[in-house]
Amino acid sequence: xxxxxxxxxxxxxxxxxxxxxxxxxxxxxxxxxxxxxxxxxxxxxxxxxxxxxxxxxxxxxxxxxxxxxxxxxxxxxxxxxxxxxxxxxxxxxxxxxxxxxxxxxxxxxxxxxxxxxxxxxxxxxxxxxxxxxxxxxxxxxxxxxxxxxxxxxxxxxxxxxxxxxxxxxxxxxxxxxxxxxxxxxxxxxxxxxxxxxxxxxxxxxxxxxxxxxxxxxxxxxxxxxxxxxxxxxxxxxxxxxxxxxxxxxxxxxxxxxxxxxxxxxxxxxxxxxxxxxxxxxxxxxxxxxxxxxxxxxxxxxxxxxxxxxxxxxxxxxxxxxxxxxxxxxxxxxxxxxxxxxxxxxxxxxxxxxxxxxxxxxxxxxxxxxxxxxxxxxxxxxxxxxxxxxxxxxxxxxxxxxxxxxxxxxxxxxxxxxxxxxxxxxxxxxxxxxxxxxxxxxxxxxxxxxxxxxxxxxxxxxxxxxxxxxxxxxxxxxxxxxxxxxxxxxxxxxxxxxxxxxxxxxxxxxxxxxxxxxxxxxxxxxxxxxxxxxxxxxxxxxxxxxxxxxxxxxxxxxxxxxxxxxxxxxxxxxxxxx
Amino acid sequence: xxxxxxxxxxxxxxxxxxxxxxxxxxxxxxxxxxxxxxxxxxxxxxxxxxxxxxxxxxxxxxxxxxxxxxxxxxxxxxxxxxxxxxxxxxxxxxxxxxxxxxxxxxxxxxxxxxxxxxxxxxxxxxxxxxxxxxxxxxxxxxxxxxxxxxxxxxxxxxxxxxxxxxxxxxxxxxxxxxxxxxxxxxxxxxxxxxxxx
Numbered sequence: 097x098x099x100x101x102x103x104x105x106x107x108x109x110x111x112x113x114x115x116x117x118x119x120x121x122x123x124x125x126x127x128x129x130x131x132x133x134x135x136x137x138x139x140x141x142x143x144x145x146x147x148x149x150x151x152x153x154x155x156x157x158x159x160x161x162x163x164x165x166x167x168x169x170x171x172x173x174x175x176x177x178x179x180x181x182x183x184x185x186x187x188x189x190x191x192x193x194x195x196x197x198x199x200x201x202x203x204x205x206x207x208x209x210x211x212x213x214x215x216x217x218x219x220x221x222x223x224x225x226x227x228x229x230x231x232x233x234x235x236x237x238x239x240x241x242x243x244x245x246x247x248x249x250x251x252x253x254x255x256x257x258x259x260x261x262x263x264x265x266x267x268x269x270x271x272x273x274x275x276x277x278x279x280x281x282x283x284x285x286x287x288x289x290x291x292x293x294x295x296x297x298x299x300x301x302x303x304x305x306x307x308x309x310x311x312x313x314x315x316x317x318x319x320x321x322x323x324x325x326x327x328x329x330x331x332x333x334x335x336x337x338x339x340x341x342x343x344x345x346x347x348x349x350x351x352x353x354x355x356x357x358x359x360x361x362x363x364x365x366x367x368x369x370x371x372x373x374x375x376x377x378x379x380x381x382x383x384x385x386x387x388x389x390x391x392x393x394x395x396x397x398x399x400x401x402x403x404x405x406x407x408x409x410x411x412x413x414x415x416x417x418x419x420x421x422x423x424x425x426x427x428x429x430x431x432x433x434x435x436x437x438x439x440x441x442x443x444x445x446x447x448x449x450x451x452x453x454x455x456x457x458x459x460x461x462x463x464x465x466x467x468x469x470x471x472x473x474x475x476x477x478x479x480x481x482x483x484x485x486x487x488x489x490x491x492x493x494x495x496x497x498x499x500x501x502x503x504x505x506x507x508x509x510x511x512x513x514x515x516x517x518x519x520x521x522x523x524x525x526x527x528x529x530x531x532x533x534x535x536x537x538x539x540x541x542x543x544x545x546x547x548x549x550x551x552x553x554x555x556x557x558x559x560x561x562x563x564x565x566x567x568x569x570x571x572x573x574x575x576x577x578x579x580x581x582x583x584x585x586x587x588x589x590x591x592x593x594x595x596x597x598x599x600x601x602x603x604x605x606x607x608x609x610x611x612x613x614x615x616x617x618x619x620x621x622x623x624x625x626x627x628x629x630x631x632x633x634x635x636x637x638x639x640x641x642x643x644x645x646x647x648x649x650x651x652x653x654x655x656x657x658x659x660x661x662x663x664x665x666x667x668x669x670x671x672x673x
Numbered sequence: 674x675x676x677x678x679x680x681x682x683x684x685x686x687x688x689x690x691x692x693x694x695x696x697x698x699x700x701x702x703x704x705x706x707x708x709x710x711x712x713x714x715x716x717x718x719x720x721x722x723x724x725x726x727x728x729x730x731x732x733x734x735x736x737x738x739x740x741x742x743x744x745x746x747x748x749x750x751x752x753x754x755x756x757x758x759x760x761x762x763x764x765x766x767x768x769x770x771x772x773x774x775x776x777x778x779x780x781x782x783x784x785x786x787x788x789x790x791x792x793x794x795x796x797x798x799x800x801x802x803x804x805x806x807x808x809x810x811x812x813x814x815x816x817x818x819x820x821x822x823x824x825x826x827x828x829x830x831x832x833x834x835x836x837x838x839x840x841x842x843x844x845x846x847x848x849x850x851x852x853x854x855x856x857x858x859x860x861x862x863x864x865x866x867x868x869x870x
Contacts, residue, residue, distance in 0.1 A: 157764055162757040163750075217761075218754030247764030294743070296735040321769035322783070322810075329811045583786040584800035648785065655787025660798050 139287040139294075144240045145278030148308030150256055150268055152317035153352070153532060157247060159256055159269070159362070161308075164243035165221035167212040171202030173235025181233050188224040189213050212236070214261065215243045244269075246362035251321045253362040254377040255313070255354060255477065255530065265365070266375055271478050271537050272311050281305030312532040314350035314545065319343060322652050323353040327627070330645045331357045335633025337607075340379030341645065342513040343653055346621045349517070349526035349548055351475070352653065354379060354510070379509035380477045383484060384630065386512050387594030388443045388638070389613045390502030393515055394452050395440060396562035397463035400523070400554035403454035406561045408436045409673045416446045419494050423449055426593065426637070438671030441568035441575045443591060445501045452500035458488030460496055466553045467515040468525060469507055475530040476543040483507040503594060509628055512613060516590075517624040519566070520615035523559035525551050563588045567618050567667035569639075574671045577639030580612055582651045584661045588621075589614020589646065591638030596631060607631040612642035616650050619664035622657070625650050774812055782809045 121129055150159035167189065174181055178200040185200075186193040191213050199210040216224075221238050228236055244259040257267020264270040285300035294300060323341050331339050343353040356378045360370040398404035412432050416423045425444050439447030452460065464470065470485030484506045486495060498504035507515075510528055518525040527549045534544035554562075566588035572578040577591045591612050598605035613626040627642040627649070634641075765771070785808060788799040818824075 156767065160761065160764060162761050163754045217758050219751070219758050222751065222754075245761050245764070247761065248768050249770065251769065294739055296732075296739050318769050321773075325773075325810045325812065328814070332811070332814060583802050584788075584798075585786070651786040652783060655784070658789070660789050661800075 137286055137295075138284060140282065140284040142240075143281035143283055143303075143305040144242055145280050145305040146307040147242060147244065147278065148276040148310040150276070151310055151312045152252075152315050152320070153313065153350070154316065155312070156317050158252055158313070158315070158317060160245045160247055162243050162245055163218040164215045164241045165218050165238040166214045166241035167216055167221060167224075168237050168239060169200050169210045169212050170208050170235040170237070171200060171210055172208055174200040174233075175202060177233055181228070181236070184228065184231070184233075185212060185224070185236075188227070189216055189220065215241055217243065248317060248321065249361045249363060250359045251317055251324065252313075252315050252354070253359055254356040254375070255315065256362060258362045258365040258375070267377070268311060268313070268476065271476055272535050273538065275535055276308040276311060278308035279306040311535055314345075314352065314530055314532050315354070316352045316656075319653060319656060320353040320355065323355040323649055324357065324359060326645055326648045327355050327357045328359075330629060330641065334629065334636065334641050336629045336641075337631035338378055339627070339629040339645075340509045341625070341627045341649060342379065342509055343649060344513050344517050344528060344624045344626075346517055346520045346615060346624050347526070348545065349514070349528045350532075350545060351510070351513075351528055351530050352623075353649075354530070376479060377477055379628070381479045381481055381508070383481050383506035383508060384596065384609045384628065385503050385505065385594040386507050387502040387592030387609065387611060388445075389512065389516065389590045389592035389611050389626075390505070390507075391440060391443065391448050391500070392519055392562055392566060392590045392613075393464060393467050393469075394448060394455075394460065394500045395436060395565065396519055396523075396554045396558050397460065398451055398454060399561050400463075400558035401455070401459070404436055404451050406435065406437045406565050406669050408451070410434050410436065410439060410447050410450055412439070412444055412447045412450070416449060418449070418497055421494075423497065433673050435670055435673055437565040437568050437667075437669035438574070440562075440565040440590065441571060441671045443569075443576055448501045449497045452497070455496070455500075456488075457491035457493065457496040460499065461485065461488035461491060463553070464499070464505070466525070466551065467518055468511050468527075469505065469515060471511075473508075473510045473514060473528050474541060474543060475510065475528055476535065476537050476541075477530065478537070478539075480510075481508050483511055502592060506597075509626065512611075512628075513624060513626040516613040516615065516626060518553050519559050519562050520588075520621035520624045521559075522556045523552055523554040525553050563615075563618050563621075564667040564669055566590055566614065568669055568671060569614075571671075575639075576637070577612060577643040579640060580614065580643035580646045580650075582616060582647055582654065585616045585650075585654060586618035586662060586664050586666060587614055587616040587647075587650065588618035589643075591643065593637040608637075610636065610638040610641045612638045612646040614646060614650070616654060617659065617662040617664065618667075619662050622659050623650065623653050625653070770812065773810075777809055777812065780806075782806065784808075 147161040149157045149161065152158050167185070178197055182193055182196040182200055185191065186196050189212075196212055199212045202210060225236060225238055246253065246256070246258075253267075255267055257269035257271075258265055259269055264273050264276075269276065281303045283300070283302045285294040286298035287294050323343060327339050327341050330336070339355075339357045341353070341355045342351060344351050354377070356374075358371075358374045360374050361367060365375055395404065399406070410433070412425075412429070412434050414428070414430055415425075423445055425446055427442070434442065434444060434447050436447075436451060438444075439451065464485060470483055472480045472482045474480070486499075486505070491499070495504050514525060514528045517528075527547075529543065529545045529548055531544035534542050534546035536542050567586060569575045569577050569589055569591065570581045570587055577589060580589050580591075581587055589612055592610065594609045594611075595604040596607045596609050597603065607630075609628060609630050610632060611626070611628040613624070615621040615624040625646050627645045629642050629645070632641050782804040784804045785802055786800060788797050788801050790797050
């Protein structure tokens with residue numbers, strides 16, 4: 097009887113322990129235990145979405161994503177064999193031996209996760225890992241780490257931008273990151289060994305990754321490369337500070353090339369000698385005074401308003417005293433008799449000011465606004481400057497005089513290209529684009545060829561007359577830029593030489609910005625090319641420095657797109673009377 | 674309400690009682706089952722064993738399939754990575770810079786202006802301009818000048834002109850000069866190599 101009682105008591109005690117444990121498990125914090133149970137033997141894997149390519153107009157990738165791996169060390173396992181392992185890894189992966197050694201020994205005590213290398217091509221990484229495992233090393237593992245590759249290096253690097261370790265740091269990569277990045281997927285499953293082989297018929301989920309959408313630009317890769325090379329050569333030859341050039345399809349407004357020099361290799365954006373300024377598109381973010389190229393806008397506006405005509409006669413004095421200062425020309429002359437065409441061909445400031453006297457400041461500003469000056473082109477380049485154009489009602493007549501020949505206002509390269517293109521496109525301004533189709537920027541703005549707008553700025557006759565006058569600029573005898581001619585073609589263009597403003601003091605620093613903008617064939621324009629060279633170290637103007645660069649680029653683009661000479665009659669407008 | 678229902682029921686049970694009392698009960702002979710039990714038991718056991726073994730085999734084959742699935746997945750990943758690496762190499766080969774370097778080393782020059790040839794008439798349009806080597810574009814910026822310590826001025830040793838006009842001597846001198854000229858670029862190459870390191 098006694099034995100039975102003791103037995104019951106013992107059983108009751110054991111059962112009450114079980115009961116207490118049950119209450120503890122189920123009553124106190126059941127969820128954390130359930131989660132621990134689920135985590136035991138379950139595996140999850142983030143499925144990286146592939147970043148969308150950035151393509152040129154022909155579908156050739158300018159930026160490309162390929163699979164890569166990060167090599168990770170667990171110092172607890174690797175510290176013992178660190179020197180041998182580091183030698184092998186640094187040999188195979190071409191990485192620094194001492195940094196590898198540090199990683200393998202653990203940069204912090206007790207660390208169990210150290211990056212050995214990042215963005216290693218997948219095949220190389222797995223081959224190396226196989227070799228390590230064959231040699232009996234342990235503690236090295238691989239994780240997905242996509243690589244961004246720029247196959248053409250510096251081609252259009254200033255527009256495309258580049259990637260940091262984990263995020264885009266500039267250009268289209270950053271502006272269109274939402275579209276390019278895609279959405280990562282996730283897979284979870286029950287597994288025998290944490291990862292790897294899944295247990296069949298056990299719970300598993302799969303959320304497929306959504307890859308990024310490719311971004312197609314209007315850039316022509318080969319032409320962009322050529323433009324950059326020619327421009328870089330000019331910068332070296334003339335010891336200039338920097339230069340930009342743009343090539344635009346006259347009819348569609350598509351920008352075929354937009355080059356900035358100095359540039360950088362997008363695969364190595366932090367290479368020694370690359371300044372922060374070199375990594376942005378200077379042509380879009382920096383303003384400068386356009387100089388005499390702007391005269392074609394003034395003159396075509398005057399013709400459109402019926403206030404001037406190409407053969408109109410002007411008496412141009414050696415200098416022109418205006419309210420506060422004297423306006424002079426770049427060349428010394430006495431009293432000369434120039435036609436309006438002659439004023440353009442010889443690039444006379446005084447002549448332009450005299451012609452522009454027919455305009456009040458608001459009238460001139462209204463036209464310049466319609467040409468797109470003073471407002472952003474909104475092509476998808478972040479940090480674009482709108483330039484500076486004083487509103488017409490606040491503009492003094494002295495400022496207007498200077499604006500008429502391209503000083504006291506500032507622009508960016510694409511604005512000016514689109515403005516010159518308006519003359520080429522028979523007076524209709526086509527809004528420029530850098531993106532084929534459409535894309536949404538990080539600021540929520542839709543840009544691209546789908547949003548192209550066309551607005552008439554000047555009449556067809558005014559544009560035609562201006563183009564005829566611009567042809568005279570390249571005349572070997574009467575013009576100032578014979579070096580810009582393309583053999584066999586009728587080319588219209590205009591030189592520009594302007595004083596540069598030093599951003600530190602806000603004053604003219606004595607250096608110049610020389611430029612050349614033009615189009616060909618002049619009687620049926622297909623392409624507009626605009627070249628700007630900042631602060632050349634040699635004496636020269638738009639005709640002698642930017643002109644030959646223009647000629648080279650224009651000759652190449654005409655041949656590349658198979659535009660035959662039109663055999664039109666060259667302009668015979670008189671320059672003098 | 675309850676009484677009309679109750680009455681018939683009592684009557685029925687009374688009648689049933691009488692019938693039971695009157696009935697004669699006899700013993701029914703027990704029917705002996707002749708069907709053998711063994712086949713049935715065997716069948717059931719076979720179904721059971723078959724089911725269990727089948728399930729085991731099924732499970733094993735699924736496990737096997739899972740192994741081969743993950744092996745195939747790994748292989749597919751490797752091949753996809755290989756394809757991408759090859760595509761990257763292809764893109765690198767297509768790099769205009771590389772193509773231009775090859776073309777220029779073969780003596781090709783990008784012309785200043787295009788000329789078109791009509792294959793039907795055999796006539797050209799455009800102005801034919803000669804393309805000269807000085808039109809070729811600089812593909813790489815020139816190397817920065819070396820500091821003086823690395824590029825010392827060449828040592829010039831004046832050798833007195835040979836006085837004899839013996840043809841053999843001249844030939845020998847020529848050969849020596851050629852040899853000298855040959856060895857010089859090699860030295861330069863060596864120097865460049867060193868600098869690159």
